[in-house]
Amino acid sequence: MCECCGQDKDIYLPQLATVNKARMMNGTELYLNLSMDAEPLDYKPGQFVEVSIPGFGEAPISISSSPTQKGYFELVVRKIGNVTSMIHKLKIGDKIGIRGPFGNGCYPIEEAKGKNLVFICGGIGLVPQRSFINYVLDNRSDYGNITVLLGTKCHTQRFFHSELRQWSQRSDIRLLETVDEKDDCWQGNVGVVTTLIPKIESELGSAFTFICGPPVMYKFVIMALAEENVSRDRIFVNLERKMKCGVGKCGHCQINNFYVCVDGPVFRCSELAVAPEAI
Amino acid sequence: MSVKKLSKESLLNWVDEIISTKKKVYGVQKHKDKTDRFEFAPLDSTADLRLDYDVTVLPPKKYFQPPTETLVAFDLKGGYKAACDTEKFIVIGIHPYDMIAINQMDELFQKDNYDSHYMTRRNNATIIACDVATASKDIFASSMKTATVKKGYDILLTDIGNGYVAEAATKKGQLLLDKAKTEKASDADIKARQAVWENNEKNLNKHPLNCQPSEVSELLEKAYNHPVWEEKAKTCFSCGSCNQVCPTCYCFNVHDDMNWDLKSGDRKRTWDGCLLDGFTKVAPDHEFRAKKSDRFRHRLYRKGKYVPSKIGGQIACVGCGRCIGACLPDIANPVKVYNRLLEDTSAVKK
Amino acid sequence: MNKPRVAVFDFACCEGCQLQIVNLEEQILDLIGAVNVVEWREAMSEQSHEYDIAIIEGSITRPEDEEKLWLIRSRAKILIALGACATLGGINKLKNNFDLNDVKKCVYGKDASKPHLYTELTKAVDEVVEVDYKIHGCPIEAKEFISIIRSLLIGKKPEIPEYPVCVECKAKGNPCLWEYGQLCLGPIIRAGCNARCPSAGHRCYGCRGYINKPNVEAAKDVIEKYGLSVEDLKSKMVLFGSRQDNTL
Numbered sequence A: 001m002c003e004c005c006g007q008d009k010d011i012y013l014p015q016l017a018t019v020n021k022a023r024m025m026n027g028t029e030l031y032l033n034l035s036m037d038a039e040p041l042d043y044k045p046g047q048f049v050e051v052s053i054p055g056f057g058e059a060p061i062s063i064s065s066s067p068t069q070k071g072y073f074e075l076v077v078r079k080i081g082n083v084t085s086m087i088h089k090l091k092i093g094d095k096i097g098i099r100g101p102f103g104n105g106c107y108p109i110e111e112a113k114g115k116n117l118v119f120i121c122g123g124i125g126l127v128p129q130r131s132f133i134n135y136v137l138d139n140r141s142d143y144g145n146i147t148v149l150l151g152t153k154c155h156t157q158r159f160f161h162s163e164l165r166q167w168s169q170r171s172d173i174r175l176l177e178t179v180d181e182k183d184d185c186w187q188g189n190v191g192v193v194t195t196l197i198p199k200i201e202s203e204l205g206s207a208f209t210f211i212c213g214p215p216v217m218y219k220f221v222i223m224a225l226a227e228e229n230v231s232r233d234r235i236f237v238n239l240e241r242k243m244k245c246g247v248g249k250c251g252h253c254q255i256n257n258f259y260v261c262v263d264g265p266v267f268r269c270s271e272l273a274v275a276p277e278a279i
Numbered sequence B: 001m002s003v004k005k006l007s008k009e010s011l012l013n014w015v016d017e018i019i020s021t022k023k024k025v026y027g028v029q030k031h032k033d034k035t036d037r038f039e040f041a042p043l044d045s046t047a048d049l050r051l052d053y054d055v056t057v058l059p060p061k062k063y064f065q066p067p068t069e070t071l072v073a074f075d076l077k078g079g080y081k082a083a084c085d086t087e088k089f090i091v092i093g094i095h096p097y098d099m100i101a102i103n104q105m106d107e108l109f110q111k112d113n114y115d116s117h118y119m120t121r122r123n124n125a126t127i128i129a130c131d132v133a134t135a136s137k138d139i140f141a142s143s144m145k146t147a148t149v150k151k152g153y154d155i156l157l158t159d160i161g162n163g164y165v166a167e168a169a170t171k172k173g174q175l176l177l178d179k180a181k182t183e184k185a186s187d188a189d190i191k192a193r194q195a196v197w198e199n200n201e202k203n204l205n206k207h208p209l210n211c212q213p214s215e216v217s218e219l220l221e222k223a224y225n226h227p228v229w230e231e232k233a234k235t236c237f238s239c240g241s242c243n244q245v246c247p248t249c250y251c252f253n254v255h256d257d258m259n260w261d262l263k264s265g266d267r268k269r270t271w272d273g274c275l276l277d278g279f280t281k282v283a284p285d286h287e288f289r290a291k292k293s294d295r296f297r298h299r300l301y302r303k304g305k306y307v308p309s310k311i312g313g314q315i316a317c318v319g320c321g322r323c324i325g326a327c328l329p330d331i332a333n334p335v336k337v338y339n340r341l342l343e344d345t346s347a348v349k350k
Numbered sequence C: 001m002n003k004p005r006v007a008v009f010d011f012a013c014c015e016g017c018q019l020q021i022v023n024l025e026e027q028i029l030d031l032i033g034a035v036n037v038v039e040w041r042e043a044m045s046e047q048s049h050e051y052d053i054a055i056i057e058g059s060i061t062r063p064e065d066e067e068k069l070w071l072i073r074s075r076a077k078i079l080i081a082l083g084a085c086a087t088l089g090g091i092n093k094l095k096n097n098f099d100l101n102d103v104k105k106c107v108y109g110k111d112a113s114k115p116h117l118y119t120e121l122t123k124a125v126d127e128v129v130e131v132d133y134k135i136h137g138c139p140i141e142a143k144e145f146i147s148i149i150r151s152l153l154i155g156k157k158p159e160i161p162e163y164p165v166c167v168e169c170k171a172k173g174n175p176c177l178w179e180y181g182q183l184c185l186g187p188i189i190r191a192g193c194n195a196r197c198p199s200a201g202h203r204c205y206g207c208r209g210y211i212n213k214p215n216v217e218a219a220k221d222v223i224e225k226y227g228l229s230v231e232d233l234k235s236k237m238v239l240f241g242s243r244q245d246n247t248l
């Protein structure tokens, strides 16, 4: 407890974690496996943490592992700017600051029980979705069919290769992939992720759908789902916005009446009707 | 707690005593550079205190959320340490509209996640508020129902001509007021204070709003695509001045400062503003609210709709009028926008 | 860790910015402790290794300067333009935008027709070579210089403000100079100087250059609203605005 304010927790104070594993997954994405030094991270699928690098700042990063796995959590970080470049320098045994988990808008674990689930991911959008996908796989009997659609720019940017291979070999989860840019090493589908949607028409009847990808993707996927008569209360989007605090104070992540950091990052699309800035 | 009366002289003596015994005392005084304006600043001498001021350039939020403050200190060896500003202080002369803005900030900084940095300062403060004696050129507190205030302060002073009525609202305030030479306020004094209140509730109104503040949220509901946003924002500089001077703006940026040892440093937060270009810009290069008109609209929606929905409907504009004076193209005036929308509501019904 | 080698070069300028660095006082020791400053001659010599950071002060006015600059660029890992002369072309740059005679009159008064004032077109450093970072100002702001150098020393991309001077001016609690009849360029000029001039009672004349999307049209409106004229501004003020796209 803080002597001066009497509060147990300073919401801006990072807690230390240790890097268990760190490896590049392709040219730009780093996989990190971490454990908190003090209390373990108690999180739900869909939540994120603020990763802190002294002197550089903080970056909000989705938790990619499922809470069904205990004792560690996983992140995947794309190198893009100041903080993420430093995160890429981390080595096994290094200490790093973590705040969180943050976000009250998580995946609808309870409500989705018994439903067919369709995950539509654009590139690094797979990272947060993976948390819920693996959660569902670990509680397989609670849920209906699982379909994952994954669109990547080009095959060299794919990651989680062995996990994707496992999924494609399992009978209780269906994975469809596509790449935007065709080349000789890629045998599969070519085209944006929306081109996969007609292929899974039969799944979409009463399914819950989950979208995560780059900002431009949402509008098109929602349109494509609308064409398949998926109503907006069965579409969930995982939104990204600029974040500075992660705790609903700094104002950067606001979309109309919502703070993505507190009210999201996962939103039910029908609830965003009042937030024209969202999509 | 009882209501007291202080003569003008005993008020001065009391402030003298406060200055000489307390470490940090801030009060309203003439602006150091432009003497026709007022500011909150460290109060060195009672003679500088100006309880008859109209409005200060910056609101007193700077004492609770300073323009720059350290949140945590860091050290490359992996250590983070929370910064904590523990100094007690007194602020003299906060007007009711600014007090109400602070009350709103108190709610917002405690809501969802308790912000101990703001709240520690808030709890360390003793606030001596005072009713408005001179209307500023752009005030519209009467319209916003913020011309008088009932809570948040420790002591409220009201100038009734032949002295001040002083009412302590907290134990901290009572203890402080006990040090003054006071008498019990007479019925006439209480009546005189009531008259000041009634007058202020009517006459601090240079820009009358043509509806109840509680109706603004509903008004905005219908106005999202109104042409006024585009029209006004055409001449917007995106300078953020309307944000910076507003007592209810609290958005901030966070950045790290490294010391020369290149090992340790501070993580700081600084005032930010939603009108500024880049406020919503993410890596690699996407700006969510890239259009000036969208940012201009966001500010007024935040004041009139979004924040109210988080704090029980109170509108987050207290009618201080600071943004009106701060905006060079003269587009920031919230009342002008709201009144314009009122006139046009029939036209915008979708 | 090896100390990064830093070389400083000055071209056409008053050296006021170097003076700001020299005036860092106690911090100059910290600076010298953290970097290895190489001499001009050493830096330009044939056998010189590459240097980590080249700091260029001043604007480029002569063909032989351009050649020197190309050489520097080829040897520097990071190239920084220091001060308004280097980032914007500085005061000299005026002539590129306005009628040359008017400008000479404005800058040099009655000396305008003297022959030694003839030069080639003035160029900012980034018109000759690629610039990694710009440290703005005339002269530069010592605090900002320090924070940018410290950022570079830890391998961080410095955060250079994109917002206008008004932000810092307001945060300092200054009443706006426009209300006192002064034509201040604060709303369209990049911050970072901690509103140096308005805080001292002088209008901002734009030494840090425009923000990315300056609303120049609005500025003209406001100038009229306050009963001033754009001509007032042209003749007196935008000494530094001239190389940029939208000019008042």
Ligand SMILES: Cc1cc2nc3c(=O)[nH]c(=O)nc-3n(C[C@H](O)[C@H](O)[C@H](O)COP(=O)(O)OP(=O)(O)OC[C@H]3O[C@@H](n4cnc5c(N)ncnc54)[C@H](O)[C@@H]3O)c2cc1C
Pocket (backbone or CB within 6 Å): A048, A057, A058, A059, A060, A061, A062, A063, A076, A077, A078, A079, A080, A081, A082, A083, A084, A085, A124, A127, A128, A239, A240, A241, A242, A243, A244, A265, B281, B282, B283, B284
């Ligand atoms: C909820 C959420 C989850 C995310 N999950 C992941 C993830 O799992 N993996 C991953 O690689 N990236 C993720 N991102 C994006 C990631 O946060 C940004 O790439 C990162 O903040 C860039 O920081 P930087 O310092 O490297 O870049 P700089 O350009 O130097 O950014 C400076 C600062 O601006 C803010 N900022 C800049 N870009 C973003 C952005 N895209 N989103 C939010 N804040 C930003 C941050 O505060 C950042 O520190 C997520 C973003 C959000 C909002």
Ligand code: SF4
Pocket (backbone or CB within 6 Å): B242, B245, B246, B247, B248, B303, B316, B317, B318, B319, B320, B321, B322, B323, B324, B334
């Ligand atoms: S919006 Fe303007 S008038 Fe309202 S509180 Fe803020 S500064 Fe004052």
Ligand code: SF4
Pocket (backbone or CB within 6 Å): B235, B236, B237, B238, B239, B240, B241, B242, B243, B275, B326, B327, B328, B329, B330, B331, B332
């Ligand atoms: S509304 Fe006025 S004060 Fe606000 S950013 Fe625009 S020009 Fe500046």
Ligand code: SF4
Pocket (backbone or CB within 6 Å): C013, C014, C015, C016, C017, C018, C057, C058, C082, C083, C084, C085, C086, C090, C137, C138, C139, C140
């Ligand atoms: S930028 Fe200004 S101070 Fe610096 S060298 Fe050039 S003229 Fe001198």
Ligand code: SF4
Pocket (backbone or CB within 6 Å): B241, C165, C166, C167, C169, C170, C174, C175, C176, C177, C178, C184, C185, C186, C187, C195, C198, C204
């Ligand atoms: S004085 Fe200049 S910088 Fe300051 S607020 Fe006014 S216009 Fe902006």
Ligand code: SF4
Pocket (backbone or CB within 6 Å): C137, C138, C165, C189, C190, C193, C195, C196, C197, C198, C203, C204, C205, C206, C207, C208, C209
């Ligand atoms: S106020 Fe304007 S002119 Fe003065 S230093 Fe800053 S940018 Fe330059």
Ligand code: FES
Pocket (backbone or CB within 6 Å): A242, A243, A244, A245, A246, A247, A248, A249, A250, A251, A252, A253, A254, A259, A260, A261, A262
């Ligand atoms: S990140 Fe600060 S409010 Fe959401």
